[in-house]
Amino acid sequence: MNDFIISSLNKLKEKKIPNPEIDLRVLLNYSNYSSNEIVLSNFDINQINVQLFNDLLNRRLEHEPISKIINRKNFWKDEFYVNKFVLDPRPETEAIIEESLKIKKDNKLSYNILDIGTGSGAVAISLAREFINANILAIDISDKAIEVANKNIINKKLVKQIQTRNISIDFLNKKFDLIVSNPPYLSKKDFENISKEIRYFEPAIALDGGEDGLDFYRNFADKIPKLMKSKAHLILEIGENQFNDCLEIFTNSTLNFEKKTKDLQKKDRIMVFSKL
Numbered sequence: 149m150n151d152f153i154i155s156s157l158n159k160l161k162e163k164k165i166p167n168p169e170i171d172l173r174v175l176l177n178y179s180n181y182s183s184n185e186i187v188l189s190n191f192d193i194n195q196i197n198v199q200l201f202n203d204l205l206n207r208r209l210e211h212e213p214i215s216k217i218i219n220r221k222n223f224w225k226d227e228f229y230v231n232k233f234v235l236d237p238r239p240e241t242e243a244i245i246e247e248s249l250k251i252k253k254d255n256k257l258s259y260n261i262l263d264i265g266t267g268s269g270a271v272a273i274s275l276a277r278e279f280i281n282a283n284i285l286a287i288d289i290s291d292k293a294i295e296v297a298n299k300n301i302i303n304k305k306l307v308k309q310i311q312t313r314n315i316s317i318d319f320l321n322k323k324f325d326l327i328v329s330n331p332p333y334l335s336k337k338d339f340e341n342i343s344k345e346i347r348y349f350e351p352a353i354a355l356d357g358g359e360d361g362l363d364f365y366r367n368f369a370d371k372i373p374k375l376m377k378s379k380a381h382l383i384l385e386i387g388e389n390q391f392n393d394c395l396e397i398f399t400n401s402t403l404n405f406e407k408k409t410k411d412l413q414k415k416d417r418i419m420v421f422s423k424l
């Protein structure tokens with residue numbers, strides 16, 4: 149293998165970057181002058197903008213995630229623009245889309261969906277792809293996140309179907325058929341111990357759930373049912389070991405617990421509630 153490749157790989161390995169070959173390949177292709185895919189075995193230095201590549205590699209060596217460096221992250225059926233103001237959409241959150249599909253079998257025109265804390269807009273956009281007649285409201289208290297969501301919604305030509313608003317749910321009084329959310333749920337301790345990739349490059353506002361991680365659920369458990377039509381559903385992402393607390397918080401608030409699903413690590417991750 150080429151010396152340049154070997155030395156770049158060694159730098160990544162020294163910093164214990166998890167998938168050095170994959171990351172290197174992505175960064176090389178991002179610095180690629182042509183559209184011919186670079187693979188490590190046939191690499192020739194003249195293929196890339198070396199200055200650009202070195203800048204990108206140095207960012208990765210500082211633990212910036214690849215997604216933030218190339219401003220792209222895949223989720224469900226799309227690729228999304230992401231930056232430091234939004235949480236990267238994560239594979240486990242795709243279960244929100246899967247559970248939504250199980251709940252909603254018809255394609256009524258008037259179906260109204262609310263996405264709380266939309267971030268990049270990935271969940272709202274993926275729901276719009278699946279429920280082509282639904283109207284979706286995507287809200288976020290971060291104005292910078294709303295800018296990113298708007299960019300993705302415009303890119304995907306979904307401006308007619310998805311409205312965004314830079315507000316908290318306190319300011320809503322409409323009723324919805326389906327409410328989804330991946331709120332901030334890390335406890336103070338989890339947040340402090342999380343990987344550098346997340347701690348320094350993902351927005352704290354999307355992760356920090358207060359002392360025990362349950363602030364969002366506790367603060368909005370009374371408000372959310374007021375925004376639900378009768379027979380409406382709520383699909384929530386939860387953190388590790390938060391199932392029992394969230395069950396208590398939301399069943400006290402008059403919602404009916406329907407089911408939970410686990411992620412690929414076998415951890416409770418998604419809860420589904422309904423309103424009578």
Ligand code: GLN
Pocket residue numbers: 238330331332333334346354355356
């Ligand atoms: N699952 C995310 C993480 O561990 C946390 C997401 C959240 O707080 N909503 O990075």
